[in-house]
Amino acid sequence: MVIRKIVENVFYIGLDDDITEFFEGIWPLPWGVTYNTYLVLDEKIALIEPGVREELAMRYISELESVVDLSEIDYIVVNHSEPDHSGSLPLLCRLTKAKIVASKFGVNLLRGFYNIAGERLVGVSSGDSISLGETKLRFISIAGVHWPDSMVTYETKNKILFSSDAFGAFGSLRGAIFDDEIDKTFYLEEAKRYFVNIIGKFAGNAGKAIDSLSSVDIRIIAPAHGPVWRTDIDLIVNLYRDLSNRMVRDKVTLIYGSMYGFTENLAIYIAGRIAEKGVEIEVFNVTHTHPSFTMASAWDSKVVVFGGPTYDNDIFPPLLTHVDYLRSKMLKNKKYALFGSYGWSGKGYRRIQRTLEELEWELIEPIVEFRGAPTSDAKRKADELIENIVRAIKG
Numbered sequence: 001m002v003i004r005k006i007v008e009n010v011f012y013i014g015l016d017d018d019i020t021e022f023f024e025g026i027w028p029l030p031w032g033v034t035y036n037t038y039l040v041l042d043e044k045i046a047l048i049e050p051g052v053r054e055e056l057a058m059r060y061i062s063e064l065e066s067v068v069d070l071s072e073i074d075y076i077v078v079n080h081s082e083p084d085h086s087g088s089l090p091l092l093c094r095l096t097k098a099k100i101v102a103s104k105f106g107v108n109l110l111r112g113f114y115n116i117a118g119e120r121l122v123g124v125s126s127g128d129s130i131s132l133g134e135t136k137l138r139f140i141s142i143a144g145v146h147w148p149d150s151m152v153t154y155e156t157k158n159k160i161l162f163s164s165d166a167f168g169a170f171g172s173l174r175g176a177i178f179d180d181e182i183d184k185t186f187y188l189e190e191a192k193r194y195f196v197n198i199i200g201k202f203a204g205n206a207g208k209a210i211d212s213l214s215s216v217d218i219r220i221i222a223p224a225h226g227p228v229w230r231t232d233i234d235l236i237v238n239l240y241r242d243l244s245n246r247m248v249r250d251k252v253t254l255i256y257g258s259m260y261g262f263t264e265n266l267a268i269y270i271a272g273r274i275a276e277k278g279v280e281i282e283v284f285n286v287t288h289t290h291p292s293f294t295m296a297s298a299w300d301s302k303v304v305v306f307g308g309p310t311y312d313n314d315i316f317p318p319l320l321t322h323v324d325y326l327r328s329k330m331l332k333n334k335k336y337a338l339f340g341s342y343g344w345s346g347k348g349y350r351r352i353q354r355t356l357e358e359l360e361w362e363l364i365e366p367i368v369e370f371r372g373a374p375t376s377d378a379k380r381k382a383d384e385l386i387e388n389i390v391r392a393i394k395g
């Protein structure tokens with residue numbers, strides 16, 4: 001548990017979660033995740049984000065009590081009702097008399113999740129505000145980032161944006177919470193993986209939300225996960241803007257699976273030749289990689305190359321899983337290439353082709369399929385494919 005002062009009378013109270021293995025039961029957390037909450041002290045007291053997963057609630061609340069008398073909290077602002085933020089709300093409702101402030105959509109969700117009494121709940125619209133004394137909290141809808149209920153809370157005196165899932169990142173903070181205290185490269189990578197996997201399906205909404213915040217004078221971005229940005233705010237804003245606009249780089253992502261090394265042999269050959277031609281490439285072996293990482297890489301790549309052997313007259317199943325994840329996020333309009341080995345019958349790649357056609361991806365030819373180990377003929381065909389991939393990148 002980490003308690004830090006953000007500015008005078010505004011505190012960060014966050015919990016590093018290094019126990020949960022998979023966020024939402026899906027996304028691996030090899031470096032953990034934080035649940036960030038914030039306390040604003042004025043004539044009235046507000047807790048922004050009510051906290052943490054239900055199983056961590058007792059730990060959170062005992063730390064919260066070390067900073068504030070729970071009976072003095074006037075408002076608990078729920079920017080987003082997903083249980084990673086609201087799990088401690090039922091307990092807080094019992095221990096405080098605070099009004100629970102959420103978007104109108106959020107109020108409905110909270111009623112459904114926790115059966116909270118109607119008189120405790122205050123539904124707000126975008127643009128509404130409440131006064132705490134010297135400072136005000138203004139609420140702005142960011143519906144779709146990540147759920148329809150999502151909103152941000154803007155604190156007017158210190159110009160702090162409590163941004164909920166927006167501008168969030170995976171990765172525990174372990175005491176260093178500000179962007180000028182951390183390894184920014186690491187957290188920006190984990191912010192990208194967070195964005196693509198958690199918010200990516202609704203990237204268009206994220207773009208609109210960022211645009212709607214452009215007229216707000218923001219000095220500090222305080223998200224619900226990951227670092228608090230006070231020095232290089234543009235780094236996280238620009239990352240989120242580029243990702244939500246689905247900006248691509250001159251980059252190839254190569255995702256392959258291999259049973260006995262035949263397909264891997266050609267994967268490494270293709271990757272080496274592409275790198276040799278000065279094109280950035282990221283390479284993933286699906287046997288050892290969760291789709292959350294390949295999706296994050298594919299998101300801003302111009303070209304994605306898939307290599308997999310035919311398996312049981314179909315494609316190598318772990319490779320198909322990665323393709324299915326891409327479909328689940330509706331990652332559209334990219335270029336792709338296919339290669340792979342077979343034993344006695346091939347064309348397992350057709351299932352990948354069908355899925356990517358649905359997503360309106362454009363095939364770069366030729367498809368390089370070979371029996372057993374890659375032959376010199378397969379390598380000649382691969383050379384032709386590599387030329388076409390490089391042309392697709394460089395134009």
Ligand code: FEO
Binds near residue numbers: 080082084147225
């Ligand atoms: Fe951090 Fe959408 O919950």
